Amino acid sequence: MDNIATPVLKRNERPMSPHMGIYRWQLTMTLSILHRATGVALSVGTILLCALLIALAAGAESYDSVRALCMSPVGLVLLVGWTWSLFFHLCNGIRHLVWDIGWGFEIPRAYATGWTVVAASLALTVLIWAFVLTGGAA
């Protein structure tokens, strides 16, 4: 009597999502993957947030060493990466929230908002680092 749903298949016989190898690469999937990737990157970045606040509470020496770490070549590369990740995840997150209220699912709109997110996240990253590197004179 319990013949209702799932036909019994072995794990590796189950139907799969379109495989990356046969799927034409496109903007929307790239942004979807990047949203997750930047989210994971930002999760790692919270360590720096933590370190900065604890150093600020701990004293000038610890704070200056965290600053020095940030200003090292590796630190700068990571910070630029995190800056872009933050702006991308923010902009694309807004795009997702707009989808959640039901707007923008049409293919042309999904592409238009997608390219807007790419442009906005890059522009904001450049703007922020121009401000940082020019000493706030801009």
Next chain:
Amino acid sequence: MSTSGGIPKHSDLKTPLKRVRGWGSSRSGTHHFVVQRVTAVALIPLTIWFVWFVLVLVHSDYANARAMLHQPIQALLMIVFVGATFWHTQLGLQVVIEDYVHATWLEIAAQLLVKFLCVIGAVASILAVIQVALA
């Protein structure tokens, strides 16, 4: 997965809910989805504030940075930002682990680790903010 077997035959008086309950855990339903969105909405203005805050920090020394976080409104916003960030982080990483980690013991271990680290990160950060704010 689609129910390829067709329409369920109700040969007894069980309700659909009673029937589906025996078929494994449906976990937490929409709660995760909703909280992820709520924290996301909160993080839009908070992230803009945070970027401004960090830009001010870049061009100030230790004393000025401390003075900045000493202001009640800045301390408040930082605590809320930290809370929303770690909450959103835990929810996001949870889904990533659910999607990619398939060995049960490893998945449980990873989920616990992420949850513990997020709580520790949030509490440590908030304690640091409180220490600066009340100093």
